[in-house]
Amino acid sequence: MIVYVNDIPVKTYYGAKVKSAIMAYFRDHDMSTKTVVKEVRDAYGNLIALDGSIRSNSKIYFKL
Amino acid sequence: MRKTLLLALVVVLGLTCCRSKNNQPKETKLYVATINDMHANMKAFPKLAYVVDSLRVAHPDLLLFSAGDNRSGNPFNDRYPEPARPMAELMKATGFDLSAFGNHEWDSGLEALRNVVEVSGFPYVCANVTFPDSVNMPCKPYVIFEQNGLKIGIIGAIQLGLNGQPDFHPKNAGGCTFRPIAEVLPEFLFLRDSCDALFLLSHCGFEDDMELAEQFPQLDAIFGGHSHTLVNDNTFSNGVLVTQAMNRIQYLTLSTFTFDKDKKLVAKESYNIPIGKVKKVNADIQAMVDEYNNNPVFKEVVGYNDGAIEDGLESLGSLMADADRVIAEADLAFQNFGGVRFDTMSVRPITRFDLFSLDPFDNELVVFNMTGQEIVDFLGVSFFTDGGPNFCSGCSYAFSVDDNGQMQDCKVTLDNGKPLKLDKTYKVVMNSYMSSAFKFEHEDPGTSIFRTSNEALTEYLTMHPHINYAGVNRIHEQ
Numbered sequence: 148m149i150v151y152v153n154d155i156p157v158k159t160y161y162g163a164k165v166k167s168a169i170m171a172y173f174r175d176h177d178m179s180t181k182t183v184v185k186e187v188r189d190a191y192g193n194l195i196a197l198d199g200s201i202r203s204n205s206k207i208y209f210k211l
Numbered sequence: 212m213r214k215t216l217l218l219a220l221v222v223v224l225g226l227t228c229c230r231s232k233n234n235q236p237k238e239t240k241l242y243v244a245t246i247n248d249m250h251a252n253m254k255a256f257p258k259l260a261y262v263v264d265s266l267r268v269a270h271p272d273l274l275l276f277s278a279g280d281n282r283s284g285n286p287f288n289d290r291y292p293e294p295a296r297p298m299a300e301l302m303k304a305t306g307f308d309l310s311a312f313g314n315h316e317w318d319s320g321l322e323a324l325r326n327v328v329e330v331s332g333f334p335y336v337c338a339n340v341t342f343p344d345s346v347n348m349p350c351k352p353y354v355i356f357e358q359n360g361l362k363i364g365i366i367g368a369i370q371l372g373l374n375g376q377p378d379f380h381p382k383n384a385g386g387c388t389f390r391p392i393a394e395v396l397p398e399f400l401f402l403r404d405s406c407d408a409l410f411l412l413s414h415c416g417f418e419d420d421m422e423l424a425e426q427f428p429q430l431d432a433i434f435g436g437h438s439h440t441l442v443n444d445n446t447f448s449n450g451v452l453v454t455q456a457m458n459r460i461q462y463l464t465l466s467t468f469t470f471d472k473d474k475k476l477v478a479k480e481s482y483n484i485p486i487g488k489v490k491k492v493n494a495d496i497q498a499m500v501d502e503y504n505n506n507p508v509f510k511e512v513v514g515y516n517d518g519a520i521e522d523g524l525e526s527l528g529s530l531m532a533d534a535d536r537v538i539a540e541a542d543l544a545f546q547n548f549g550g551v552r553f554d555t556m557s558v559r560p561i562t563r564f565d566l567f568s569l570d571p572f573d574n575e576l577v578v579f580n581m582t583g584q585e586i587v588d589f590l591g592v593s594f595f596t597d598g599g600p601n602f603c604s605g606c607s608y609a610f611s612v613d614d615n616g617q618m619q620d621c622k623v624t625l626d627n628g629k630p631l632k633l634d635k636t637y638k639v640v641m642n643s644y645m646s647s648a649f650k651f652e653h654e655d656p657g658t659s660i661f662r663t664s665n666e667a668l669t670e671y672l673t674m675h676p677h678i679n680y681a682g683v684n685r686i687h688e689q
Contacts, residue, residue: 148656160577160646162378162659165439170647180648189417189440196458198573199439200370200378200416 148203166197169209185210238477239359241408241468242266243274247436248313248458250284251298253500255460257492260305262463262484264493267306272358275306278436279313279369279414282327284459286567287503290669294319297503299330304496309354311367311412312337313436314377314661321346321385336367336412339395343386353399355406361470364406366399368392368423370415370437377414380661392419396427403429407474410434417442417455424448431476432466444482454481461487512560514672518681520556526680527551528602531570531664534671536604539576539640539660543586543606547645548599550574550664561672570665574642580655583633587621589651594618600686601645606631607685620689 148163149156152172159171165187173180187195190206201207244266246259267273281302282288282295291297295316302310312335316324321342328335328349338352353366371389372378392415403409408431413420416438424433425448432452435442439458446453456462462483469478520526528551536544553569581589590608594600594617610621623631631637642664646657672678 158656160579160643160657160659161373162575162577162661163643163647164575167643167647170644174648174650180644189438191417191421191443191446193417193443193446193455194441194457196439196441196461198458200437202416202418203373205418 150201150204151206153208154206163201164197165195165199165201165207168201168205168207169197172209182211237472239361239470239474240270241274241358241361241363241470242270242272243276243410243432243434243466243468245276245278245412245434245454245464245466246456246460246462247278247414247434248280248439249277249298249460250280250315250458251282251288251295252459253285253288253297253301253503255486256301256305256500257494257497258486258489259460259463260301260493260496261491262486262489263305266465274308274356274358274363276365276412276434277302277307277310278412278434278455279311280315280436280458281310281313283315283318284573286563286665287506287509289318290508290563291503291506292508293326293330294323295327296330297499299327301496301499303330303332304499305493307331307333308356309333309365309412310335311414311436312340312350312369313414314370314379317377317379317383317385317387320383321348321387324348336365337369338366338399339368339371339390339392341388346385352395353402355402361407361474362405364402364409366396366402366409366411368396368411368413368415370419378659378661393423393426396423400427400429407470408432408468408476413437416440417453420453420455421448424451424453427451431468432479434464434466441483442481445480452479452481456483461485509564510562513563513566513669514561514676514678516556516559516561516679517677518679519558520553520681524548524551524599525602525686526683527553527556527569529604529683529685530678530680531668532602532604534668535576535640535642535664537674538662538667538670539578540638541578541605541640542637543639544604545589545639545641545645546602546604546664547593547642547649548601550642550644551602561678563669566665566668566672570668574644574664575659576640576662576664576667577643577646577657577659579639579641579646579653579657580636581639581653582636583623583631585651585653586631586637586639587623587633589649589653590621590623591618592651593645593649600688603685607687609687609689611689 342348
């Protein structure tokens, strides 16, 4: 499925968690998987946990 | 600081009923505390219980709900001889009034779930599931509470994934059938006429909850879970209050509903209380948690290692890959180098605790349909991504390494001795870390089977209690 990380479409598997989507973003941008993420928010500005569930077309935003 | 907060809460919440001069209530307040996705984080439970106790000092009629996924995330709960009984007992002792079912409530199957519901001593609600008659599950689509002269209706809901089932392993469905909650809800809106407030206790995720609120303004509030969202205080969609308290008992949401003398709901608000910063605990609940964490069952032997493994990351990596492949019923499995935490294991019994040490990650298993060519490319691209080659099951492979450290001439041989066919599609399983972090081309985006690699390892050892992986060699660098 496609989810949007910092407004960039990312391909991930069905049933993926927030952290899976961010890992996929790191992968696509040749970033280290050990990169520390400070916080992740959804499209409404709510904080979300890394192990939260996402669905197709979810939008998440992380800060380093 | 915390004392001040709790004192303030006590004072504010103490004003449950405001009375007019003739002693008739001008308004009535209803307080509902909600939590979700506790995932058996038992160490935080004594603090949660302390906060709930404090709130109840101010308002003895406080309602306490969970929006589901009470379990799954702590082996001391999930692998208890009666799976998830500790959390059910803790919730009962803390005085929970109601819970929704989360997708993880199914993780140990229907019999275990029924046992949890019976132990809990409070009702569970879910309007969009039908259990098989043979299970006799004590679950209702909705419940009605009568508090302070108010009639409160609460409907339960659970999310459904693309396959029309919640996010659990399909084998755990146990004959349950599910319908989308948006289809089911209209059947229960008659409650609007007979109740002073109507709530949805939802394990559907925040985005779905916002859409449900748009579609069903007849609801007064949706208390949510599943997406592990810390929904900002006082979030509304189409006039419906929507809440969620992140996960793992980090927060508790307190919602306040104000009714006028005619029992008309005139105000509603929500406030997230941080549990982690609370210093005090409920001592009785702490004693229960200590007892669960000292459970001798985790010293129980679940298997035997019959062959000494020395300097053997590949041996243990192969064991983990075998477990994944068998449990996922896949043709091939791959395990990343960095995901193996032991490189030795003497000839000795293996305890449950050993398994958690060998695979402490909470990675779920993801299945892909991959062509032989995609598999070969995957092995090449991911080579050394994780500090070493991927361990494998269902096959072995040989390769050379060029001057730039790249894998060359990778040849995969299946367990039946035949070479991997590049144009044939195989069912491949790997963990969610590899699925996300490794850069490889794959037409199939993959599908989680909603079981962790640790669960697979435990189940595999139950099936094969005697293992001997000494000297296993499936990867050949030429």
